[in-house]
Every structure is written in C-alpha cells, then in structure tokens.
Amino acid sequence: xxxxxxxxxxxxxxxxxxxxxxxxxxxxxxxxxxxxxxxxxxxxxxxxxxxxxxxxxxxxxxxxxxxxxxxxxxxxxxxxxxxxxxxxxxxxxxxxxxxxxxxxxxxxxxxxxxxxxxxxxxxxxxxxxxxxxxxxxxxxxxxxxxxxxxxxxxxxxxxxxxxxxxxxxxxxxxxxxxxxxxxxxxxxxxxxxxxxx
Amino acid sequence: xxxxxxxxxxxxxxxxxxxxxxxxxxxxxxxxxxxxxxxxxxxxxxxxxxxxxxxxxxxxxxxxxxxxxxxxxxxxxxxxxxxxxxxxxxxxxxxxxxxxxxxxxxxxxxxxxxxxxxxxxxxxxxxxxxxxxxxxxxxxxxxxxxxxxxxxxxxxxxxxxxxxxxxxxxxxxxxxxxxxxxxxxxxxxxxxxxxxxxxxxxxxxxxxxxxxxxxxxxxxxxxxxxxxxxxxxxxxxxxxxxxxxxxxxxxxxxxxxxxxxxxxxxxxxxxxxxxxxxxxxxxxxxxxxxxxxxxxxxxxxxxxxxxxxxxxxxxxxxxxxxxxxxxxxxxxxxxxxxxxxxxxxxxxxxxxxxxxxxxxxxxxxxxxxxxxxxxxxxxxxxxxxxxxxxxxxxxxxxxxxxxxxxxxxxxxxxxxxxxxxxxxxxxxxxxxxxxxxxxxxxxxxxxxxxxxxxxxxxxxxxxxxxxxxxxxxxxxxxxxxxxxxxxxxxxxxxxxxxxxxxxxxxxxxxxxxxxxxxxxxxxxxxxxxxxxxxxxxxxxxxxxxxxxxxxxxxxxxxxxxxxxxxxxxxxxxxxxxxxxxxxxxxxxxxxxxxxxxxxxxxxxxxxxxxxxxxxxxxxxxxxxxxxxxxxxxxxxxxxxxxx
Amino acid sequence: xxxxxxxxxxxxxxxxxxxxxxxxxxxxxxxxxxxxxxxxxxxxxxxxxxxxxxxxxxxxxxxxxxxxxxxxxxxxxxxxxxxxxxxxxxxxxxxxxxxxxxxxxxxxxxxxxxxxxxx
Numbered sequence: 001x002x003x004x005x006x007x008x009x010x011x012x013x014x015x016x017x018x019x020x021x022x023x024x025x026x027x028x029x030x031x032x033x034x035x036x037x038x039x040x041x042x043x044x045x046x047x048x049x050x051x052x053x054x055x056x057x058x059x060x061x062x063x064x065x066x067x068x069x070x071x072x073x074x075x076x077x078x079x080x081x082x083x084x085x086x087x088x089x090x091x092x093x094x095x096x097x098x099x100x101x102x103x104x105x106x107x108x109x110x111x112x113x114x115x116x117x118x119x120x121x122x123x124x125x126x127x128x129x130x131x132x133x134x135x136x137x138x139x140x141x142x143x144x145x146x147x148x149x150x151x152x153x154x155x156x157x158x159x160x161x162x163x164x165x166x167x168x169x170x171x172x173x174x175x176x177x178x179x180x181x182x183x184x185x186x187x188x189x190x191x192x193x194x195x196x197x
Numbered sequence: 198x199x200x201x202x203x204x205x206x207x208x209x210x211x212x213x214x215x216x217x218x219x220x221x222x223x224x225x226x227x228x229x230x231x232x233x234x235x236x237x238x239x240x241x242x243x244x245x246x247x248x249x250x251x252x253x254x255x256x257x258x259x260x261x262x263x264x265x266x267x268x269x270x271x272x273x274x275x276x277x278x279x280x281x282x283x284x285x286x287x288x289x290x291x292x293x294x295x296x297x298x299x300x301x302x303x304x305x306x307x308x309x310x311x312x313x314x315x316x317x318x319x320x321x322x323x324x325x326x327x328x329x330x331x332x333x334x335x336x337x338x339x340x341x342x343x344x345x346x347x348x349x350x351x352x353x354x355x356x357x358x359x360x361x362x363x364x365x366x367x368x369x370x371x372x373x374x375x376x377x378x379x380x381x382x383x384x385x386x387x388x389x390x391x392x393x394x395x396x397x398x399x400x401x402x403x404x405x406x407x408x409x410x411x412x413x414x415x416x417x418x419x420x421x422x423x424x425x426x427x428x429x430x431x432x433x434x435x436x437x438x439x440x441x442x443x444x445x446x447x448x449x450x451x452x453x454x455x456x457x458x459x460x461x462x463x464x465x466x467x468x469x470x471x472x473x474x475x476x477x478x479x480x481x482x483x484x485x486x487x488x489x490x491x492x493x494x495x496x497x498x499x500x501x502x503x504x505x506x507x508x509x510x511x512x513x514x515x516x517x518x519x520x521x522x523x524x525x526x527x528x529x530x531x532x533x534x535x536x537x538x539x540x541x542x543x544x545x546x547x548x549x550x551x552x553x554x555x556x557x558x559x560x561x562x563x564x565x566x567x568x569x570x571x572x573x574x575x576x577x578x579x580x581x582x583x584x585x586x587x588x589x590x591x592x593x594x595x596x597x598x599x600x601x602x603x604x605x606x607x608x609x610x611x612x613x614x615x616x617x618x619x620x621x622x623x624x625x626x627x628x629x630x631x632x633x634x635x636x637x638x639x640x641x642x643x644x645x646x647x648x649x650x651x652x653x654x655x656x657x658x659x660x661x662x663x664x665x666x667x668x669x670x671x672x673x674x675x676x677x678x679x680x681x682x683x684x685x686x687x688x689x690x691x692x693x694x695x696x697x698x699x700x701x702x703x704x705x706x707x708x709x710x711x712x713x714x715x716x717x718x719x720x721x722x723x724x725x726x727x728x729x730x731x732x733x734x735x736x737x738x739x740x741x742x743x744x745x746x747x748x749x750x751x752x753x754x755x756x757x758x759x760x761x762x763x764x765x766x767x768x769x770x771x772x773x774x775x776x777x778x779x780x781x782x783x784x785x786x787x788x789x790x791x792x793x794x795x796x797x798x799x800x801x802x803x804x805x806x807x808x809x810x811x812x813x814x815x816x817x818x819x820x821x822x823x824x825x826x827x828x829x830x831x832x833x834x835x836x837x838x839x840x
Numbered sequence: 841x842x843x844x845x846x847x848x849x850x851x852x853x854x855x856x857x858x859x860x861x862x863x864x865x866x867x868x869x870x871x872x873x874x875x876x877x878x879x880x881x882x883x884x885x886x887x888x889x890x891x892x893x894x895x896x897x898x899x900x901x902x903x904x905x906x907x908x909x910x911x912x913x914x915x916x917x918x919x920x921x922x923x924x925x926x927x928x929x930x931x932x933x934x935x936x937x938x939x940x941x942x943x944x945x946x947x948x949x950x951x952x953x954x955x956x957x958x959x
Contacts, residue, residue, distance in 0.1 A: 016398055
C-alpha cells in the first residue's frame with residue numbers, strides 16, 4: 001500500500017498503483033457529474049421568467065478574489081506534495097494546513113455570497129437562475145468541504161508521525177482531488193460569472 | 198492510510214475490535230459473511246439477493262398479467278396497477294439484471310484473470326451492502342400506506358418516471374421520493390463496482406495475460422464498467438434535480454418558472470441508453486464463453502467481438518434521443534439520431550455473426566448452459582430486429598408507447614440478458630457449489646421458459662401494432678387485443694412454472710448433485726484449473742499465461758488438420774513447472790475482513806429516510822457514513838491490501 | 841512465479857506496459873517548488889487578465905472566445921503540471937480525457953438538441 005517516491009516498479013499489470021488509477025477514473029467520472037450540472041445551468045441561462053438575474057447580483061471583484069484564493073490553494077497543495085516527496089514532513093504539514101485554510105477561506109466566501117444573494121431575493125425556488133446556480137455551486141462547495149476534511153484528516157494523522165516519505169501517495173491522491181475541484185471552479189468562474197447573458 | 202491502530206487509543210476498544218475481526222476471519226458463521234471481503238462470497242450474496250428480487254419482480258409481473266388476462270378483470274385497480282408496474286420495471290432493471298451481472302463479475306473476474314481477489318475488496322463489499330440497502334429501501338415503500346386496505350405506497354410513475362408526472366403536484370405522497378432516493382442509493386453501488394473492476398482488470402492480470410489474451414467475458418466486464426462510471430453520474434444529477442424539485446421546490450422541471458420537463462427525459466436517457474448496454478454486454482460476454490466451450494472451438498473472430506463490444510460502448514452515448522422521437526425535437530435531431538441508432542446495430546450484428554460462426558462446424562454439446570446460450574442468440578436477435586424497426590423514425594411514431602416497445606425490450610432483456618444469465622448460472626455455479634445441476638431438469642426449465650417467454654411476449658408485437666398502449670391498467674373488449682393478452686398471460690404463468698423447475702433443480706442439486714470436479718465442461722479458461730469450490734485464495738500459485746484460452750492450450754494441442762488432441766498427461770505442453778497442484782495455500786495472505794463497508798453502507802438509507810420523514814435522521818445517517826468511512830480509512834491493513 | 845520474476849526472465853511475449861525505465865528520466869525533469877510557484881503566478885496573472893477583459897466591454901463573441909481560451913489555459917496548466925499528467929503514465933491521461941471529452945461532446949449535443957445556448 002505504501003509507495004516509494006518516484007514510483008517504484010509495482011507488481012501490477014500496468015506497473016501503476018491501484019489507488020492512483022482509481023482516483024483518475026473517479027475524476028474522469030466526475031467530469032460527467034459536473035458536466036451535467038453545468039449543462040443544466042447553461043440550458044436555463046437566460047430563461048428565468050422573473051428576476052433576480054445574474055447581472056443584478058454578481059460581484060465580480062469579490063468572486064475573482066475567491067477564485068484567486070482557490071487557485072493559490074492548488075499551489076500550496078502541490079508544494080505540500082513536493083515537500084513530502086523530498087522527505088520534508090514539516091514542510092508538508094505547513095503547506096497542507098495552508099491549503100485547508102485557503103479552502104476554508106474560499107468556502108466562507110461562498111457562504112457570504114450565498115447569503116448576500118439570498119438577502120437580495122434569490123433562493124433555490126425563486127427562478128431558474130436560483131435553482132441552477134445554487135445547485136451547481138452548492139455541489140462544488142460540498143466537494144470543497146469534503147476536500148478540506150480530507151486535508152485536515154491527513155494533517156492530523158501526520159501530526160502523529162504517520163505520514164512519511166514512503167506514504168507520499170496519500171498526499172498525491174488528496175492533491176489530485178483538490179486540483180480537480182479547483183479546475184471545476186475555473187470552468188464555473190468563466191461560464192457562470194464572466195460570461196453572462 | 199495508517200498501518201497500525203494508534204497506541205494512544207484505549208486498549209480495550211482496540212482489543213475488542215481485533216477480536217471481532219479474528220472471529221470474522223475464521224470463514225464460518227454469519228459474522229464472517231457480514232464482514233467478508235472475499236469476492237466469491239460477495240458474489241454469492243449478490244446472486245442470492247438478486248434472485249429473491251427476481252422472484253419479487255416476477256410476482257409483480259404475474260399480478261400485472263392476471264389483471265390484463267381479460268378486459269376489465271378487476272384484480273387490481275388503476276392505482277395499484279401503476280405502482281406494481283413501476284416496481285416491476287425498476288426491480289428487474291436495478292435489482293435483478295444489474296446485480297446478477299455483478300454476481301458474475303464478482304465470482305468470475307478474479308478467477309478468469311488469475312488473481313486472488315479484486316483490487317479493492319472492501320469497496321467490493323461496500324457495493325453489495327449498498328445494493329442491499331437500496332433494494333430494501335425501494336421495496337419498503339410498498340408499506341408506507343395502508344397496505345391492508347390495498348393502498349400501496351410504492352412509486353407509480355413508471356420506471357422512467359417522466360416529468361411533470363413526477364412533480365409534487367402530480368405525484369403527491371412519498372412514492373416518487375422513494376423511487377428517486379432508492380435509485381440514487383443503488384447508483385452508488387454500481388459506481389463503486391465499476392471503478393473496482395476496471396482497476397482489477399487493468400492491474401491484476403496474471404503474468405502473460407495481455408489484454409488480447411483475456412477471456413471475452415472479462416473484456417465485456419471492462420467495457421460495462423466504463424459505461425457504469427460515466428453513465429451513473431448523469432442519472433445521479435437527474436435524480437438530485439428531481440429530489441430538489443420535490444423536496445426543496447427547485448425549478449429544474451417546473452414549467453411555471455420556465456423549466457423544461459424534457460430536460461428530465463434527456464438526462465434520464467443520456468444515462469438510460471448506456472444503461473441498456475450495461476444490461477446486455479455482460480450477458481453477451483457470458484455467451485461468448487459458453488458457445489466456444491460447448492462447441493469445442495475457439496470464439497470465432499475474437500478481435501472482432503472485442504472491438505464490437507468497445508464500439509457498442511462508445512456508440513451507446515450517441516443514440517439516446519431515439520427514446521424521444523415523439524417529443525417534438527424536430528427533423529434534424531430525429532434524423533441524426535435515427536442514423537446513429539441504425540448504425541449501432543452493426544457491431545451487434547457482427548457479434549451475432551461471430552457467435553453463429555463459432556457454432557458452425559463445432560462439436561456441439563447441448564447441455565443446459567449451451568441451450569440457454571443458443572436461446573439467447575435467437576431471442577436477442579429477434580429483439581434486436583424489433584429495435585431496428587424502432588430506429589426508423591416514422592415507424593417509431595407508430596410504435597412509441599405501445600406494447601410493441603414492451604415486446605422489444607423484453608426480447609432483449611429477458612430473451613437476451615436473463616437467458617444468458619441462466620446460462621451462466623448452469624455453467625459457473627457448479628464451480629462454487631461443487632455440484633452440477635441436473636441436466637434433464639435444466640432442459641425442462643429451458644424449453645418451458647423458451648415456450649412461455651415467446652407465448653408471453655411475441656403477441657405483444659401484434660397487440661402493440663393494433664394500438665394497445667403501454668402502462669394501461671385495463672382495456673375494453675372489441676379492439677382486437679383480447680386474444681393476444683390472454684396468450685401473454687398464459688405464457689407468463691408458463692415462465693413461472695419453468696422458474697419453479699429451476700428452483701427445485703437448484704435445491705435438489707445442492708444436496709444430491711453430481712460432483713462437479715475441477716473441470717466439468719472441458720473448459721478453456723483459468724477458472725477450470727482450480728478445485729470446485731475454490732479455496733479462499735483461489736490459486737495455489739498464480740498461473741503464467743501463454744495464450745488465449747490458456748487452459749485449453751494446456752490440455753490440447755492440434756493435429757495436422759487443426760483438430761484438438763489431448764496432451765499426454767504430465768507433458769505439460771511445453772510449460773514445465775507450472776502444474777496446478779494445491780497443497781493448501783500456506784503462507785498466502787488474503788485481505789482481512791472488515792465491518793466498515795457495511796457500516797458505511799447503512800448511512801445511505803438512513804439519510805434517505807431522513808430526507809422523506811425527518812431531517813434529524815439525515816444527520817444521523819451522515820454520522821454513520823462518516824464513522825464507516827473513517828473506520829475504513831484508518832483500519833489496519835493486511836500487507837498488500839488496497840482500499 | 842511473481843510478475844517481477846516473469847518479467848525478469850525476459851518474457852519476450854509480454855509487452856512492457858509500465859514505464860519504469862522512462863520514470864528514471866522523469867525524476868530529473870520533475871518540477872520543483874520554484875516551478876510550481878512560477879506556474880501559480882502565471883495562473884494568478886491569467887485570472888487578472890480574465891477579469892480585466894470582462895470589464896473592457898468587448899463584443900460578446902470576442903469576450904467569450906477570449907475567456908474560453910484563457911480559462912482553458914489555466915485548466916490545462918493545473919492538469920498538466922499540478923496534477924502531473926504531463927509526466928505520468930499515459931493511461932492516467934487516457935482515463936481523464938475519456939471522461940472529459942465524453943462530457944463535453946454529450947452535453948454539447950444535448951444542449952444543441954434542446955435549443956440551449958452554450959454561450
């Protein structure tokens with residue numbers, strides 16, 4: 001189960017690690033999941049019968065900052081992986097914690113945005129925009145939340161000294177999930193926020 | 198992730214858990230089944246559960262057919278009919294055919310590729326428990342109203358549950374909620390299974406088994422698993438959309454707020470069409486194993502059959518609108534999808550021709566597995582042909598929503614999938630019970646079922662073209678439908694009788710059946726090299742594979758005219774040192790049993806119940822799920838074990 | 841025998857599906873923390889440009905094309921470098937691209953069929 005850095009020759013038919021293969025398959029399948037949600041958003045994009053409409057509510061500077069935060073969290077995530085692959089446990093812990101913090105910052109931004117929109121009259125049931133927006137970004141936020149939980153769990157376990165250089169695959173897998181959640185946001189930021197009807 | 202229980206925990210808890218695991222490790226008693234991660238046991242559990250659901254769905258079918266035996270029969274009222282109809286379809290697709298395929302994936306894939314288990318044994322157990330949870334959850338719905346006064350709480354929207362019928366306004370009550378949440382839970386099981394088998398097949402093949410030396414059934418499982426992992430997310434989103442519309446007043450399918458009910462149909466069939474290939478490809482794989490074995494010839498055109506399976510997998514994504522020709526999408530959409538649908542018949546036809554060529558010139562052994570396999574080829578071809586008539590848009594306009602469609606899909610799903618699954622049962626179950634089924638009873642089962650099946654469903658082509666709509670609870674006399682319905686009902690009870698014969702055969706054979714031995718059918722592939730039943734570690738030594746049909750190659754060489762000649766015992770056909778002894782498997786470490794897959798699985802039905810009745814339960818269910826997942830992640834692992 | 845032993849005896853019949861030979865070379869080309877930080881800066885920069893052109897008030901088509909190109913670039917950079925796909929075994933790329941292309945194609949066709957607008 002543990003993997004040496006640089007991927008030693010494994011006893012599998014492809015030479016690849018089972019869990020890494022599983023993670024990539026999972027991410028491939030998640031493309032279909034988020035693809036469906038994005039398609040629903042795009043289908044209903046300018047078909048809301050009543051407002052509020054995206055143009056009324058979006059605060060692009062605010063959302064840009066939160067997009068930036070999530071992007072930077074990907075940087076810190078990959079730095080955490082680089083650290084543990086070089087045997088630097090302390091460095092990994094610092095970058096892991098940073099990533100989780102940035103993720104939480106992103107989530108607070110989302111929570112703030114959701115409450116703002118809600119105060120301005122947008123809910124799940126108001127119109128098509130409310131429905132598709134909250135469900136799409138809500139599922140994305142749920143994925144980020146799970147990611148933060150995974151990162152904090154890894155961080156906690158590493159405090160007990162149980163993540164060493166040979167266990168770097170665990171960090172790599174968490175990183176793949178985290179980066180995926182980031183690239184979904186890259187797509188959402190563009191298609192939902194920047195390209196408005 | 199960790200390899201040790203933490204030292205900081207109270208030793209009492211750690212000791213108790215260790216003791217429980219040791220008990221489960223002994224292979225006996227109910228706890229060993231509950232905590233099993235052994236693919237063979239999981240396969241057996243899948244098979245038993247799926248068969249019980251098959252009987253449930255079958256009884257539902259008999260109720261429907263009894264109601265339709267004559268006009269205005271008065272056995273079921275319209276409401277009861279709709280609910281039983283919905284449950285019959287949902288059960289047969291999600292609780293019977295898919296899990297029966299999963300039964301064979303579980304039982305056979307590791308054996309056919311020369312592995313000791315799947316890539317993720319605990320994930321495998323998790324798939325089973327989630328399936329069981331979903332199946333029970335769905336069926337519990339029957340009892341959520343006053344069952345004793347004939348009020349059934351089951352969903353009544355049909356297995357496709359179209360919008361806007363599925364909305365809160367038109368389906369008040371909890372039936373549709375149970376359907377949506379139940380299918381959602383089942384989707385999780387299928388998804389997990391798909392991931393597991395892809396990694397298993399790609400990563401755990403015995404040395405020398407290249408992709409093109411894999412048995413055809415393994416190939417079809419691989420394609421099916423890819424379809425599963427890509428199609429299930431789409432229905433998951435569709436179901437979330439439906440659930441949010443119903444529970445939280447979202448507007449995905451709400452026309453008043455500009456929503457388009459047709460979105461549901463697109464999402465459902467985007468999933469639904471790959472789904473029907475998920476239902477049939479494993480069956481095709483089974484038949485592709487049985488026909489060569491019982492013709493004593495290799496599968497004709499193996500690469501063509503493989504590539505056709507892959508082509509079907511790809512093309513299945515491009516045809517879904519053929520379920521929606523009559524929804525007014527316009528000529529461009531209809532024509533495009535009409536063409537793609539006609540084209541998908543081609544790889545299927547290639548397979549049928551290759552199966553026929555396999556039989557041609559073979560030394561045919563007409564035991565029960567072969568009868569069912571040949572029956573599959575014939576019945577599936579008929580169903581495929583009616584499918585081709587559906588692909589043509591103008592004729593589909595006539596057929597849509599009539600019994601002609603019911604005929605088509607029962608020919609491919611019953612005459613196709615179910616026949617093939619029974620073939621697989623007669624062929625492979627002796628490997629696990631150690632006993633052959635009685636072949637005379639098997640023949641009686643086959644002929645009764647073949648006759649009963651055709652008597653039930655062939656007349657539906659006719660009544661459908663005479664205008665009888667689907668999903669009606671009764672009909673009036675004088676429309677020309679009476680006679681055909683009577684035939685169908687007689688046929689249905691004939692099928693039921695054949696199943697009874699099967700059950701008797703199975704129970705009798707478990708006690709008094711002829712011993713199967715390693716290789717009752719003079720098989721071609723690796724599963725026949727090990728004892729029946731197999732030891733828990735499967736292979737004493739992982740075999741080395743030198744050819745397709747490796748076991749056949751080991752047993753036989755060819756004379757000048759290409760006829761098989763048995764290899765002299767002990768000659769080992771040029772591969773010394775690879776004999777199949779089995780001195781007991783000492784020193785082979787198998788993955789440890791675990792309770793956490795079951796615990797995690799329980800979280801889902803609790804959350805689902807909470808969503809319908811009391812949100813507090815959602816938190817409870819989530820907590821159970823979290824405990825299950827954390828326990829699973831932190832559990833001490835056996836060396837070499839993955840998730 | 842084990843897979844390793846089988847490979848070790850020079851089994852010419854078995855195509856080598858792993859790339860541990862290539863991997864030795866990759867360890868040298870592996871990006872380090874500096875490269876990751878550089879990529880991070882580029883990503884931040886591109887985001888800035890995206891926001892800037894949003895405010896520029898371009899013609900709608902131009903805006904859309906520009907934004908798509910920029911976000912596709914960010915997407916690719918994260919996938920290729922941060923997710924390491926550029927340096928890993930091709931099979932991982934295949935799995936991911938399969939899902940991605942499938943999603944893209946299927947939903948483009950679906951939206952076209954229902955009369956939805958991509959942009």
